[in-house]
Amino acid sequence: MHTGLDMEEGKEGGTWLGISTRGKLGALTNYLQPQQDPEARGRGELVAHFLTTDMDSLSYLKKVSTEGHLYNGFNLIAADLSTTKGDLVCYYGNRGRPEPIVLTPGTYGLSNALLETPWRKLCFGKKLFLEVVEQSHVLPKDTLVNQLLDVLNNEEAQLPDPAIEDQGQEYVQPILSKYAAVCVRCPNYGTRTNTIILVDADGHVTFTExxxxxxxxxxxxxxxYEFMLQS
Known part of the structure; x- marks a missing residue:
């Protein structure tokens, strides 16, 4: 199992993105909200628990949805990847629909709003991502990973964006010019980890952090880190 680890005091050991050798993949983003409830459950446990459970992704998200009110805002992607049974990829956001959904094959963008909310930085990031993916079949794997890392580290502010300002209100105003970029760089807030997960048709996983x-x-x-899916 490969994940990043949350180092925030009181929430150590949680994670926002990880994949296991059994083909379970979980990814979490926080939902931008002006006020956080300091007594809410730690969201990092949601990915960690999925990676170690025997529940399939849809069943797990249905369980999480019954407890969604106990957390600050979040989005959660849960997937079961298998070269023999096919892939099951599901989504739940506790500030959106009450039930999780199964995602059909395609390209999706997720930031700190609900899935596919067209923030300008999200649309810009998807455009950059698709430009890389469209040539991925002719790129050496190392080059593909490096180009995807370049996408994640783009610091061009995509302003104006009334949707971010409306959702974040006064909380986001002091850092708006930085927050409106794919990669956020502020003195005490921002991107500190980039993760690229590649899974090929044979179940070979390349996890770069x-x-x-x-x-x-x-x-x-x-x-x-590289390994084969055992599913």
């Missing part, structure tokens, strides 16, 4: 060292935006470490 680029992490900031010592909270220094100029110092990064990249690690890659």
């Amino acid at each position: 680029r992490s900031m060292l010592n909270k220094d935006p100029s110092c990064w470490e990249t690690n890659t």
Whole structure:
């Protein structure tokens, strides 16, 4: 099982993205809201629990949806990847529909609003992503990973964006010019880890994670892990 780890005090050990050798993949984003409930459950447990459960992705999200009110806003992708049974990819957001949905094959964008909410930075990021994917069949794998990392690290603010301002209200105003980029870089808030997960038709997984060292935006470490799905 490969995941990033949350280091925030009181929430250590949770994660926002991970994949297991059994083909379970979980991904979480926070939903931008002006006020956070400090007593709410830690959202990082949602991915960690899915990666270790025997429940399939849709059943797990149905269970989570019954407890969605106990958390601050979040979006959760849960997937069961299998070279023999096919893939099942599902989504639930606790600020949207009451029931999770099964995603049909396609390209989706998820930021800090509900799935496919057309924030300008989301639309811009999807465009950059698709430009890379369209040539992926002719790119060496290392080059593909590096180009996808470049997408994740794009700092061009996509302004104006009334949708972000309306959802984030006064909370987001001080950092709006940074928050409106695919990669957020603020003194005490922003992107500190990039993760690329590639899964080929044979079930070969390449998990690449680029992490900031010592909270220094100029110092990064990249690690890659490879394994076969056991499903």
